[in-house]
Amino acid sequence: MPPAADRVIDESTDASTTAPAGEGVEAGEADSRVTALELVCFTAAAAIGLLSLVSLAAAHLHQNRPAVVFPIAIALVLVVGAVIVFFDRPRVTGDRWGLLIGAAAIVAAAVMFIPGFHYATSDRDPGGYVMIATEIQKSHSVEFANPLNNPSLPAVARPLSVQQGWPGLWNSPFHAGKIFPQFYHLWPALMASAKDVAGWRGLFNIGPLVGIIAVGLTVAVARRIGGLIGAGIAGVVMAFDMLEVWQAKYPSSEIFGQMLFLGALAGVVIAIRTRWRSAAALAGVFVGLGYLERADGLVVVLIAWGILAALLAARRFDARAGWFTAGLVVTLPYGFYQAYHLARRYTEVNGVPSLHKVLLIMIGLAVVAAILAWQGSLVRRVMDWSAHRKVRATLGAAFVAVCAVAMIVGFLRPRLFGKDYNASGRTFDEISLVRLSWFFSLTGFALLGAGIVWIAMRRWRTENWIVAFTAIPLLALYCFHVRNSSYLMWDFRRFVTTVVPGIAILIGA
Helix, strand or coil: CCHHHHHHHHHHHCCCCCCCCCCCCCCCHHHHCEEHHHHHHHHHHHHHHHHHHHHHHHHHCCCCCHHHHHHHHHHHHHHHHHHHHHHCCCCEECCHHHHHHHHHHHHHHHHHHCCCCCCCCCCCHHHHHHHHHHHHHHHCCCCEECHHHCCCCCHHHCCCCHHHHCCCCCECCCCCCEECCCCCCHHHHHHHHHHHHHHHHHHHHHHHHHHHHHHHHHHHHHHHHHHHHHHHHHHHHHHHCHHHHHHHHCCCCHHHHHHHHHHHHHHHHHHHHHCCHHHHHHHHHHHHHHHHHCCCHHHHHHHHHHHHHHHHHCCCCCHHHHHHHHHHHHHHHHHHHHHHHHCHHHHHHCCCCCHHHHHHHHHHHHHHHHHHHHHCHHHHHHHHHHCCHHHHHHHHHHHHHHHHHHHHHHHHHHHHHCCCEECCEECCHHHHHHHHHHHHHHHHHHHHHHHHHHHHHCCCCHHHHHHHHHHHHHHHHHHHCCCCCCCHHHHHHHHCCCHHHHHHHHHHC
């Protein structure tokens, strides 16, 4: 491939890249080495992610006991750590200013997030997750007996169906008289393990804990993208934004999904900058865990698969992409098994595409990418063409224009298209962007637009575009149709997993 095109695709991996002025690190050090903040937060996220995976598998196998879960999880963490230490140890730098900003953001987040709300009942999702986690901890399984089927109860006390007695706790399709609850079960399985460790206090504070780690990861990514000032601003936004604080304190799944998403994003950014392959592999694992945790994690899986296909087509599928793919492939089959077998009803109720369609998309992308890579000439011409500065400026301006038009239409949507309704009533989708701006202010959205301009119109870097290509399309997707309760808090928790940290990073940039 011509050198010019090669630089466009991966110029950010050059270890000799000079760090931006004023960042307090030696030239190139932040690019070629993993910082202490990244290492601490990434390690913490990986340990909790692997614990949740073991806890979920044990719950599906009816063996979710501390004597089973914790020894296996500790052994798994130690094995992964040993492989990294002996075969792929990264070079580490202290980056004292970045570490100081990260520590300040983490302390601020701890003050704001702890203690978690004791929300344990009712028909809202957080209460459902807590009830499921409690039953997993008691029965050691995701599937448990329905107490309303107790023959000692009078007939009038027994509902015609489990849904009449327990919202969200559905009849098991596998065994009569038992409950197999709605949702995907990675989050309640982790909460069950937290309850094993520290009782109710552990259960209600595991959400704030993963939220604090998510804040640290956001600062670490923003440090790479926008320097010290960008990291500080992103940390302030994440620690004090009402939507983030709200969800970090509630025992719902979004905040854990956010930590998994940011673990994947941080792993990719670190791998691009430092060539640390283990970070790429763990990033792939994080993407798969995100799918095990939430149905809309499938969107992130498909985005990641599309990026991998683009790298293959451009003949830039290197060892880091291979390690990421390996990490994803390790967890993805389990995600498919849960989504289309164990929790099939929940998947269908939420309108998730069928397994046949998903596999067709993934195989189609891989085949097209392989053909383009085999042909080579077309992609090479496109890469040569895009290497020119004027072309990059034109494409960047086009991206900014599309984002600007979408944002204007989003804010004017009520006037342009009127109120939005579905079978259940008013959706408020037409003012979703307006309502989201209540949590960031119009000034924040202006800075978000400036962040988009900053990424598109300056020197192109792969990791910057990955942040933009995840945050912006997901923002547009959820604003178009939130597919959630129209109540404000429940409506906008869907943005917390991926969109809120993306907005914070772009504002910081």
